Amino acid sequence: xxxxxxxxxxxxxxxxxRAEGRRIAVVPTMxxxxxxxxxxxxxxxxxxxxxxxxxxxxxxxxxxxxDFDRYPRCFERDRAMCEADGVDAVFAPSVAAMYxxxxxxxxxxxxxxxxLCGASRPGHFRGVATVVVKLFMLTQPHLAVFGEKDAQxxxxxxxxxRDLNLPVEIVAAPTVREADGLAMSSRxxxxxxxxxxxxxxxRRALDEAERRFAAGEREAAALREAIAAMIRRxxxxxxxxxxxxxxxxxxxxxxxxxxxxxxxxxxxxxxARLIDNTVLRPAGxxx
Amino acid sequence: xxxxxxxxxxxxxxxxxRAEGRRIAVVPTMxxxxxxxxxxxxxxxxxxxxxxxxxxxxxxxxxxxxDFDRYPRCFERDRAMCEADGVDAVFAPSVAAMYxxxxxxxxxxxxxxxxLCGASRPGHFRGVATVVVKLFMLTQPHLAVFGEKDAQxxxxxxxxxRDLNLPVEIVAAPTVREADGLAMSSRxxxxxxxxxxxxxxxRRALDEAERRFAAGEREAAALREAIAAMIRRxxxxxxxxxxxxxxxxxxxxxxxxxxxxxxxxxxxxxxARLIDNTVLRPAGxxx
Numbered sequence: 404x405x406x407x408x409x410x411x412x413x414x415x416x417x418x419x420x421r422a423e424g425r426r427i428a429v430v431p432t433m434x435x436x437x438x439x440x441x442x443x444x445x446x447x448x449x450x451x452x453x454x455x456x457x458x459x460x461x462x463x464x465x466x467x468x469x470d471f472d473r474y475p476r477c478f479e480r481d482r483a484m485c486e487a488d489g490v491d492a493v494f495a496p497s498v499a500a501m502y503x504x505x506x507x508x509x510x511x512x513x514x515x516x517x518x519l520c521g522a523s524r525p526g527h528f529r530g531v532a533t534v535v536v537k538l539f540m541l542t543q544p545h546l547a548v549f550g551e552k553d554a555q556x557x558x559x560x561x562x563x564x565r566d567l568n569l570p571v572e573i574v575a576a577p578t579v580r581e582a583d584g585l586a587m588s589s590r591x592x593x594x595x596x597x598x599x600x601x602x603x604x605x606r607r608a609l610d611e612a613e614r615r616f617a618a619g620e621r622e623a624a625a626l627r628e629a630i631a632a633m634i635r636r637x638x639x640x641x642x643x644x645x646x647x648x649x650x651x652x653x654x655x656x657x658x659x660x661x662x663x664x665x666x667x668x669x670x671x672x673x674x675a676r677l678i679d680n681t682v683l684r685p686a687g688x689x690x
Numbered sequence: 691x692x693x694x695x696x697x698x699x700x701x702x703x704x705x706x707x708r709a710e711g712r713r714i715a716v717v718p719t720m721x722x723x724x725x726x727x728x729x730x731x732x733x734x735x736x737x738x739x740x741x742x743x744x745x746x747x748x749x750x751x752x753x754x755x756x757d758f759d760r761y762p763r764c765f766e767r768d769r770a771m772c773e774a775d776g777v778d779a780v781f782a783p784s785v786a787a788m789y790x791x792x793x794x795x796x797x798x799x800x801x802x803x804x805x806l807c808g809a810s811r812p813g814h815f816r817g818v819a820t821v822v823v824k825l826f827m828l829t830q831p832h833l834a835v836f837g838e839k840d841a842q843x844x845x846x847x848x849x850x851x852r853d854l855n856l857p858v859e860i861v862a863a864p865t866v867r868e869a870d871g872l873a874m875s876s877r878x879x880x881x882x883x884x885x886x887x888x889x890x891x892x893r894r895a896l897d898e899a900e901r902r903f904a905a906g907e908r909e910a911a912a913l914r915e916a917i918a919a920m921i922r923r924x925x926x927x928x929x930x931x932x933x934x935x936x937x938x939x940x941x942x943x944x945x946x947x948x949x950x951x952x953x954x955x956x957x958x959x960x961x962a963r964l965i966d967n968t969v970l971r972p973a974g975x976x977x
Contacts, residue, residue, distance in 0.1 A: 508853035
């Protein structure tokens, strides 16, 4: 397995693979790999001849006061995991290798990025869109795998790819969960034992929304209130950041689930902010 | 020569050429081709196995009240010229083929774009940067040729390419001029006969600045005033939009020409806004 930290070297290697006709998949990560990432790597491995995993804690997607400095970094563990999973190249650049001191170009998605996490994390998706385009240019992938756990990110990336005509297929991978249902996330490591127990509330709240939806509930307000009640009950230490039901394509809030709807929630525990989501699909809906 | 209007078809063709190992050059234009464009095509032809000329009047780089609607469009003439010049493919998409109704992704360069034309044409370089990235993704070039006449555009494009890690070499082509020195531009066609006679003032003013610089003048204020005086004398119908002397790399205004400096001017005639520029290079300067 190649371990590359230089941007120009990564791009040369990727272009060389392209010139040999190899199909390339990239799995962009911030490292601190867990079973969720490994499922993305397995999908990439099954669909491409060369798999590149990028390990880069991207400073431009963190806001002031967010967890850029304390985000877990465990390169040796990540490297070993990639090697065990049959990855062809790990690209682990420094911040300086990715951003010139006078870096001044940004990729900004202006519609899907506005609500949900974009509202509470201004600039986050600008950082994500910019680094994803950069990583795509450096790794020249035919396809890239992103987790459904980061639902808004997935949709923003798809939009950027469409709008900028990037020749990259975006593959969505289902959320991988702990035994109790908590979505895997590198940030789960921040949780205290008590918060960790309460964190099951996110998935339980989504279960409750799915159950009510299956029973015929279509009013977004009622579904949101059921979610909020479950979080209040199971996670008294958490403060909801948002509980939203939006059109799955436009991410605009909807009142009635008469089309595929993304149910997205974010809650703040004292030690970590967690997100989770599900999609509700009415039978015979417009889409 | 291929004539392509569909974005997906252009990208398939470019990727097919890439897969065959062909070296691709692109010359992005807004059509209304003149000898300046033809010189770019010649440079591209000499350096690549496949030359693509894009003909696209990009709406997103025009401001409200600018000349998007009346910008000259003469596809048949452009097509014939490309064919005569040995171009392999003309890519001439419609606006709808380039921008989805819900297009929402922009590439924005935030430093070099601020002054000069960026100050009088807000949003212009965001439109340029966005469409250039899109055209590069659709034509997959190894190199792209841009004219030095659009000095700020050239520098913004180079910055975007560097910052987003686009694997494209940007080649600068010297400005091609009419017999009297007027820089060739599709917009020269807007000029009345009287304005056309006065338009020689831009290059004459730059000549005067070069002459004074060669004679030892290093004060930007004095050089700017010499330019303004020449424009007042030779082009009474024109109003200067800007007359600036800036660091050639950062495009920040400088007081003393002690390093390579871009002298950039823009003037408005009643019928057209024209630009021109030169670079002053002090011997033994810092760069």
